[in-house]
Amino acid sequence: MFDRVARRYDLANHLLSFGRDFFWRRRAAEIVAEWNPACVLDLATGSGDLALALQDKISRAQIVALDFSSAMLALARRKGVRHLIAADAAQLPLAEQSFDAVTIAFGLRNVRDWAAALREMRRVLTSAGHLLVLDFSLPPKPILHFLYRFYLRQILPFASAIITREKEAYQYLGTSIEKFPSGRAMCDLIEASGFQNAAAEPLTGGIVTIYTAENARHPEGSRGIPQRYP
Numbered sequence: 001m002f003d004r005v006a007r008r009y010d011l012a013n014h015l016l017s018f019g020r021d022f023f024w025r026r027r028a029a030e031i032v033a034e035w036n037p038a039c040v041l042d043l044a045t046g047s048g049d050l051a052l053a054l055q056d057k058i059s060r061a062q063i064v065a066l067d068f069s070s071a072m073l074a075l076a077r078r079k080g081v082r083h084l085i086a087a088d089a090a091q092l093p094l095a096e097q098s099f100d101a102v103t104i105a106f107g108l109r110n111v112r113d114w115a116a117a118l119r120e121m122r123r124v125l126t127s128a129g130h131l132l133v134l135d136f137s138l139p140p141k142p143i144l145h146f147l148y149r150f151y152l153r154q155i156l157p158f159a160s161a162i163i164t165r166e167k168e169a170y171q172y173l174g175t176s177i178e179k180f181p182s183g184r185a186m187c188d189l190i191e192a193s194g195f196q197n198a199a200a201e202p203l204t205g206g207i208v209t210i211y212t213a214e215n216a217r218h219p220e221g222s223r224g225i226p227q228r229y230p
């Protein structure tokens with residue numbers, strides 16, 4: 001499915017998010033930069049937009065981007081992502097404790113076993129390493145929640161069918177967003193997978209959330225962004 005949508009993936013992202021996706025990835029890169037990592041792994045990198053934002057923001061760090069779609073990886077390479085690996089995020093061909101930060105944007109939702117994937121991310125993180133998950137979420141405010149569901153069910157599949165000619169993929173997108181844990185539930189899943197101090201920063205009214213967590217207790221206490229969900 002991702003190989004099929006690759007050609008029009010960026011255009012669909014920018015149009016269907018009304019250009020907000022640039023801001024979401026920039027914010028994610030800002031947060032990772034605050035951790036001052038030497039080595040970052042961007043999983044499910046797709047066409048590489050988060051990896052590129054990280055390369056720009058943290059120029060001294062090595063950014064390694066991984067995906068299992070060869071068409072997406074080819075796109076990422078053409079756009080300037082320097083270090084690419086073709087592999088399954090659920091079974092990383094990487095040594096334990098080899099990265100200071102692991103990021104995954106709009107990718108965890110697509111992996112079959114979320115908790116197993118999070119445990120695999122933790123395996124490759126250094127003991128003081130950080131996790132960042134950026135993904136769609138359901139807005140907590142009832143009116144926005146209703147409008148967003150309407151958009152996902154009634155508008156997104158048709159608009160995206162016109163842009164990508166892949167209606168099925170975007171029907172899947174709406175369904176996967178509704179099934180994916182949001183806010184506190186996602187923080188609980190992250191902590192149940194072995195991380196600490198999971199925190200959520202909702203963006204754009206909560207249609208997207210950045211989750212951060214630490215692999216081990218940081219000596220200075222939590223450096224996660226403040227929890228804004230009750």
Ligand SMILES: C[S@@+](CC[C@H](N)C(=O)[O-])C[C@H]1O[C@@H](n2cnc3c(N)ncnc32)[C@H](O)[C@@H]1O
Pocket residue numbers: 002003043044045046047048049050066067068069072087088089090104105106107110111112
């Ligand atoms: C929606 S795209 C997100 C791409 C990018 N991170 C972004 O922010 O635009 C999801 C990507 O996850 C990849 N993906 C899904 N499941 C994967 C897995 N188990 N292992 C590796 N990549 C996976 C797909 O090939 C696709 O490129």
